[in-house]
Amino acid sequence: MSLDKKYLKLLSEKYPNQLTVSTKIVSLSSILNLTKGAEIFISDVHGEHEAFQHVMRNGSGVIKQKIKDLFTEELSEKDIAQLATLIYYPKEKLELIKKDSENIKEFYRKTIFRLIQLTRGFASIYASKKLQSLLPSGFNEIITELVAERDLGEENDYYEHLINSIIEIEQSDNLIIQLSFFIQKLAIHKVHIIGDVYDRGPGAEIIMDELMNHYSVDFQWGNHDIVWMGAACGSETCIANVLRLSLRYANTNTLERGYGINLMPLASFALEYYKNDDSIIFNPKVAPDEIHSSSEEWLNRLMHKAISIIQFKLEHQLVKRRPEFGMNDRLFMSEIDLKNGHVQIEGKTYPLKDHYFPTLENGYLTKLHPEERFLMDLLVESFQKSTKLQAHANFLFEKGAMYKVTNKNLLYHGCIPLNSNGLLKEVRIDHQVYKGKELMDYFDKQVKLAFSARDSSEEKKKGVDILWYLWAGPDSPIFGKHKMATFERYFIDDRSIQKEQKNYYYTYRDNAETCKMILEEFGLGPDAVILNGHVPVSVKEGESPIKGAGRLVVIDGGFSKAYQDQTGIAGFTLMHNCYGRQLIAHEAFDSQKVAIAEEKDVAYSEVFLDQSETKQRIRDVDDGQIIKERIDDLKELLEAYRSGELKEKTV
Incomplete structure (x- = not known):
């Protein structure tokens, strides 16, 4: 039996006779004449x-x-x-x-x-x-x-x-x-x-609940969404990033009240190892009236520093095990000299603004201290057992993508990586070269593997690591900078090393020809618009x-x-x-x-x-094209009934 015949037989199970087919054709044809919705x-x-x-x-x-x-x-x-x-x-x-x-x-x-x-x-x-x-x-x-x-x-x-x-x-x-x-x-x-429902403000989970209740929603993932999705998948590196950002902005409501993440183990750890730290580098980045008391600010600062040090170690380990990410320039944790208080980055030595590192001593520059290891195990369990967080992450996965083409609109969060000459940048990752739409499709596939691949499989492990790469990688389309200089901003008093250079996309996106080139890459004409x-x-x-x-x-x-x-x-x-x-x-x-x-x-x-x-009208937009294709299929089924190729059934 041909594929077309098999398809018609499957379709006939839903529309078993000429009357049901004809009724549906009339119904769909009337929808085509409705006005396009907002x-x-x-x-x-x-x-x-x-x-x-x-x-x-x-x-x-x-x-x-x-x-x-x-x-x-x-x-x-x-x-x-x-x-x-x-x-x-x-x-x-x-x-x-x-x-x-x-x-x-x-x-x-x-x-x-x-x-x-x-x-x-x-x-x-x-x-x-x-x-x-x-x-x-x-x-x-x-x-x-x-x-x-x-x-x-x-x-x-x-x-x-x-x-x-x-x-x-x-x-x-x-x-x-x-x-x-x-x-x-x-x-x-x-x-x-x-993109970017998460971080900074107090109610990301409330927004997610609202979106889940709407009948028609889609997402183009932002870098802040991706890092939360990675945390929900159990990525320790993403979990540490999520916690650090929440503490940096003194905003733990989403974690604690929204998702039921227990921060007491982190607070206990911070009090044990960092209670004598008097540095103000890790004070929360908010207005003074947003902090209820000096003791709250103090505890927030200690937790912020504790998880930041863990984050830098975990990122070092991830970059080390994924050489294909091309991020060896970020392997600076092993270059910290605790005795002299400096670090070597990109071949240059910088003095550290902070010298209190109790969990880096005794050979733990890049390796988690046993108490850090115990803490991370508890945090991973808390993130993975949060029912609401898992539901929201799955919703982002099901409704989301790296980009979307809809009604002559091209949607993406960050950028399409470009070279200094304004042409599509060739990105080498996973031993292959990708650019433009192919690059976006590659990352889209990896995100899906992070969620759908078999647990403990290499595909899943790699997909989860790529979620972090999309958060901070030099050629991540949703990050769009050559590095994330978090460590440098915290510990080095030199603005030149803190600079995060944007991808050339941001230089060229004002150029009409560049925009036209990107639209063509995604199969769109000059009457389409990029929404960024x-x-x-x-x-x-x-x-x-x-x-x-x-x-x-x-x-x-x-x-x-x-x-x-x-x-x-x-x-x-x-x-x-x-x-x-x-x-x-x-x-x-x-x-x-x-x-x-x-x-x-x-x-x-x-x-x-x-x-x-x-x-x-609906007939003029993408939904209309889908309906027209459906009508054509139904007309084919109707003809199969009329010719006797398929037998009708009474309902």
Whole structure:
């Protein structure tokens, strides 16, 4: 039997006769004529969960714009802001509105009518089956009835009676809350995260929970995501990096409260070996008011130093066992001279700023001290037994990739490595040479092996080590620098050795021809756009996020509070709707409490990258091509039934 015949036989199990096939063809054909939904692209959130949740709740400005489109003539700016805030935070805002309302029944009636109109506006792009799957449980029948395609004018009595009944039985609050959450769901059709959910901010796990609850999400891994994925896989080197970064920014909430990682063994170890260390090199990198007490700062500093020393030893060991990584210039731990207090790096000797190294003495420069070994065993067990961390890492693996091509957008977090002449860099790794798309595909495969290969297999061990390489390797596309100079920044008072040189990609990405070359490498034409994260855009210094004559857009503008002094804003998002692409800049987000009480939003400016007067339909985008292929397959099955090649079955 031919492969085509086998495929048709498999397809016939789902569609056993002409009627079922014909019905599905009609259904899919109707979907092709629906309007393309709004896609939101977000990068470098870095644990800022409240700001992220706000952007998700407001649809990156889409919801407020729809309110303006529908109600500008009847609502003031203040009323528009109140209705928008009610949709973003319905439970909290309702409580405030009810306290101030003189006629709550009239408020309920008008608000429910407006929410119905908004829901209809957003629901029109969804197929009925998809819409039903998104309806909130408990109110699905009522909401279905309320948003049914009836004329609100002619059927006014019907809706008046229905809404009055809801008010009468005191279900208005519940209905408003459910309609608001439903509108939030409908406003964003797809969410694309272009890397770095983790580190710096306090709530990466909250962001991950939110993304897991959305019905359409994909990831392009960032270097900070990859190191957490490596930690979840049991990589000791990645675990040490994750712990060091969390302590560096005095942010252990995600570790302890989010993932249940027990830090007591690290605290006990640090107190035993580093309690007499008075160096301030390892003080947390946060504002003084973010540290609760001097004793907390002291313990944080000791733990920070303890895990950093362990990290440097583990990295030395990994580089030693993976010569194919080409990182022998990072084998400096064995070059430390404890007696004279200096270290040799790249053939030059540097004095050390710190001389207190109790766990490096007696032959333990590159080897873990027995107590360090015991500590790491406990930490690995804690990371691997964290149910939530494992669930989030698996979600990143299942939904993630090194890059994605979607609707003429090329998404990746860091860079496509280039040479000094602007051409694709040939990277030798694993005894072969890769460049451009091939390099990204190679790393994508290795990440998958880290998660899916048989435990203890060489493929898995190598994949796990490559997760660390992607975090800090000189030719890692998601790191994009020639070295990670963490050791040098801590211990050497010479800025020249601390310098992390960016890949030439960052020199050439302003060049339109370079962007065109990269797009062609991934099979895309000049009308496509690269969407890039990783390196914040310094808006206050006059840097533009739009580069390469519009062929590349950087959407990391400083979501993380740690970067906002440098960038001058609080991040970008990009919205790609049925009319084209639109870059949205954001103001700093104070807090949910301020957003609710003062009705403050964060989107403050928009740049239209490309706009069309004609709406794009599903048939015009990637999803449409998939549906068209499915229709062609079904038509072939239908013909097989009609010709008698396959026998029909009754259901």
